[in-house]
Amino acid sequence: MSHTVPAAHLRAHVAAVLRAAGSAADEAETVATNLVLANLSGHDSHGVGMLPRYVDAVLEGGLQPNTGVTVVLDTGVLLTLDGQRGYGQVVGKQAMALGIARAKAHGSCIMTLANAHHLGRIGHFAEMAVAEGLVSLHFVNVLSRPVVAPFGGADGRYGTNPCCIGIPLAGSGDFILDFATSLAAQGKMRVAHNEGRRVAPGILIDEQGQPTTDPGVVVxxxxxxxxxxxxxxxxxxxxxxxxxxxLLGGALTGSGTWHRPTDPNVRAVVNGMLTILISPAHLGTQASSFEAEAVAFVDWLKAGPVASGFDAVQIAGDPERAARVQREADGITLDERTWQEIVASGHKVGVSLPDQ
Incomplete structure (x- = not known):
């Protein structure tokens, strides 16, 4: 059984739970909108299915509602920021607004953000930058239960550690490359486990270090x-x-790296992020070559023959844009287990969500 919910209704449900968990109305709206946008973009791993973990993290004290980013160092082109364990969707947005302002004024900005609770879909921050005509690069680490094995290793030693690059493309869909450095995001394993699905071979090893297709081994x-x-x-x-x-998202930012035993009861997820923002306009290449050459290359890619099994040649960002159009019209489908987890998270803070 599954539940298909209009995006607007889902935003309202999530915001109600977040308000009951202690967030002010504007914070609840920001986080809810961000989570639903991830679902709309086709990334259910970073969407409303995270709400139960957020509620647990608030209740345990690892996530601090109504907390903003603080400026530790500001030299104009260098920013050192601390998220104070606030919602990553909030402190990440605040940090990006500061960095974007510096890059537009000075041509570039190198920004570190430490101690943000789960930042969610990093592509959202790249989209903020490219909307202002900026190139953005993001390197992120994850302090939670280590779920990725090092090459040659047989147990989890670090997180899914995403990397993201955003490049504005004039008159075309922007290039938004956003990926976990693991073969799949941890959240995608949660979704597969909740749906009762096996995953493709070669993604996982079990607790004995042997190959498996059962996503439950990391859930x-x-x-x-x-x-x-x-x-x-x-x-x-x-x-x-x-x-x-x-090293960049954790050590350089001051947010910390993972090198300790796991406490499976801790629900908070802490991210550090190094962001580099570049203004092509300030480099002097925007009008002379960047805009034309970037679009010409993308057009060249898409003009080639399409391989069997594919509808078109795409670039990073295209699937998300298509998914938003479809899901905004058709609604967002959640499996029964995920929906019941969301309902249960509401009950923990005194909110009864309607049956869908």
């Missing part, structure tokens, strides 16, 4: 209390990028 403790792990994409290459994200 719930196994019989011995241990978890399995995701693998990095591209073997040593994805692993190397994940380590770079940990």
């Amino acid at each position: 719930v403790p196994q019989g011995n209390g241990l978890f399995g792990a995701l693998l990095a994409f591209g073997e040593h290459k994805g692993y190397g990028l994940a380590v770079a994200c940990e």
Whole structure:
């Protein structure tokens, strides 16, 4: 059984739960809108299915409602920021607004954000930058239960550590490359587990370090209390990028890296993010080459023959734009288990959600 809910109704339901969990109305609306946008974009892993974990994190004290970003250092082109364990959708948006303003004034900005609770879909922040004509690069680490095995390793030692690059394309859909450095995002394993699906071979190892297609090995403790792990994409290459994200997003930002035993009862997810923003206009290449050459290359890619099994050649960002149009019209479909988890999270803070 599944539930299909109009986006507007889902935003209202999520915001009601967040308000009951302690958020002011504007914060609840910001977080709810961001989560639903992830679902609309086709990324259910970063959507409203995260709400139960957020409520648990608030109740345990690891997530602080109504907390804003603080400026630790501001030299104009360098920003050191602290999210104070506030909602990542809020402090991340505040941080990006500061960084975008600096890049538009000075031509570039290097910004570190430490101690943000789960930032959600990093592509959202790249979209903020490209909307202002800026190139953006993001390197993020994840302090939670380590769910990804190092190349050559047999248990989880770090997080899914996303990397994101946004490039504005004049008169065309912008390039938004946003991916976990694991073969799949942890949230996608949660969705698959809730739907009762197996996943493709080669993504997971079980708690004994052996290959498995059961996503539950990284969602719930196994019989011995241990978890399995995701693998990095591209073997040593994805692993190397994940380590770079940990060092840049965690160590360089001051947010911290993972090197301690796991407490499976902790629900908070803490992110550090290094963001680099570049203004093509200030570089002097925007009018002379950047806009024309970027669009010409994308047009060249899409003009080629389409391979069997595909409808078209696409670039990063195209699938999300198409999904938003479809899901805004048709509604967002949630599996029964995910919906019941959302309903249960509401009950924890005194909110009864309607049956869908």
